[in-house]
Amino acid sequence: MTQRTTRVSTGSVSGGACPVCGRELPYRGRGPRPTYCRQSCRQRAYELRRAERRTGRDLGAAAASTPPPERVVERVTERPYPTTAAGWADALAALERDLRTGEVPGNVQQLDAACRGVLDALAAPAVPAPAATPPARRTPPASAAVPAACNVLAGVEAVL
Numbered sequence: 363m364t365q366r367t368t369r370v371s372t373g374s375v376s377g378g379a380c381p382v383c384g385r386e387l388p389y390r391g392r393g394p395r396p397t398y399c400r401q402s403c404r405q406r407a408y409e410l411r412r413a414e415r416r417t418g419r420d421l422g423a424a425a426a427s428t429p430p431p432e433r434v435v436e437r438v439t440e441r442p443y444p445t446t447a448a449g450w451a452d453a454l455a456a457l458e459r460d461l462r463t464g465e466v467p468g469n470v471q472q473l474d475a476a477c478r479g480v481l482d483a484l485a486a487p488a489v490p491a492p493a494a495t496p497p498a499r500r501t502p503p504a505s506a507a508v509p510a511a512c513n514v515l516a517g518v519e520a521v522l
Contacts, residue, residue, distance in 0.1 A: 382406050 378387050378395070382403035387396045398404040414420060444450045457473075460466045466473070 379385065380387055380397075380399040380403050382398060385399045387399055389395050398407065444453050457466070461470075461473075
């Protein structure tokens with residue numbers, strides 16, 4: 363009489379390597395062996411096969427050497443200064459508020475000199491366009507374009 367023994371493994375057995383990223387494929391010993399380690403690798407392989415069919419070139423070799431990113435870092439950058447007249451008016455109003463409450467650290471004399479330079483530039487007439495290209499329309503003086511900024515800047519200068 364022949365006795366049959368069955369061995370049951372509770373650990374994972376190596377199922378090979380993922381063809382996209384090269385990670386080891388876990389296999390528990392039941393069912394079909396996995397082809398890809400994650401759904402993202404399966405999707406990437408699908409997209410590569412589609413692109414190869416469309417272009418007629420072998421793209422798999424280049425893609426297999428580039429592993430998928432492990433984490434994505436998103437950086438939000440802000441401009442160091444406003445880009446509109448309304449933005450400048452808001453920034454100057456915030457500066458005036460901070461000066462009145464004493465929350466501006468550093469050299470206030472530098473701010474005073476910078477504000478005086480801006481007020482002088484706003485009071486000066488606009489620079490005409492070069493003679494080689496006739497202007498499509500006359501550019502109004504800067505003080506007419508941003509009266510709110512002038513008023514706020516005058517308030518900042520008064521605080522200084």
